[in-house]
Amino acid sequence: MSRLYLLHKPYRVLSQFRDDQGRATLGDYLHVKDIYPAGRLDYDSEGLLLLTDDGALIHRIAHPRHKQPKTYWAQVEGHINDAALQALRQGITLTDGPTRPAKAQRIAPPAIAQRTPPIDPKRHPRTSWLELIISEGRNRQVRRMTAHVGLPTLRLIRAAVGPWWLDPLAPGEWRSETLHAPRPPSRPAKSPGRGRRRKPR
Structure with a gap:
């Protein structure tokens, strides 16, 4: 039996519990001892962001060998054309080698809270939304992939890791699950109970 915590990490928050430079961390939102992120x-x-105190579960979620699909919503600068989608679906070559083929499609703006601070419409008057599903975890991979096809990412949201989805958590909110089986559970119901919202001190 393992306890898994699902957190909606806000913008400009570190994926760690302490910071010697005074930046916001996970500890400002999730007050649970001895848990660690499964990925970043x-x-x-x-x-x-998924967190647990179970090292074996962290390995099953985060290790590239298990190829957990990760779903991202990216607000990009410009119009998403068919050529860009096809390139992402086929796989593109970055400086550290070719990517695996991704699932890519245009989407409507997701029903999610506005970022603080928001994207400046004067600086970025034309934006589009892209859903990208990948099974890798390279450094800043999604941002590099969209830039490669001429679509710089302005805002990036991870919507799902494997069967676990962000919905319905608002930024800073969390909830927890108890996993009884060694395999991950199916996607939760539409409106599971929310964890308590934590505000930075």
Whole structure:
């Protein structure tokens, strides 16, 4: 039996519990001892972060060998054309080698809270939303992939890791699950109970 915590990591929060530079951390939102992230999200990325005290579960979730699919929503600069989608679906070559083929499609703006601070419409008057599903975890991979096809990422949200989804958590909210089986559970119901919202001190 393992306890898994699902947190909606806000923008500009570190994926760690302490920081000697005074930046916001997970400890400002989730007050649970001896848990660790199963994977990370960049400081300037948002969305689903999974945490647990079970090392074997962290390995099953985060290790590339298990190829857990990760779903991202990216607000990009410009119009997403068919050529860009096809390149992402076929796999593209980055500086550290070719990527695996991704699932890529245009989406409507997701029903999610506005970022603080928001994207400046004067600086970025034309944006689009892309859903990208990958099974790798390279450093800043999604941002590099979209930039490679001429679509710089302005906002990046991780919507899902394997069967676990961000919905319905708002930024800073969390919930927990008890896993009784060695295999991950199916996607939760539409409106599971929310954890308590933690505000930075």
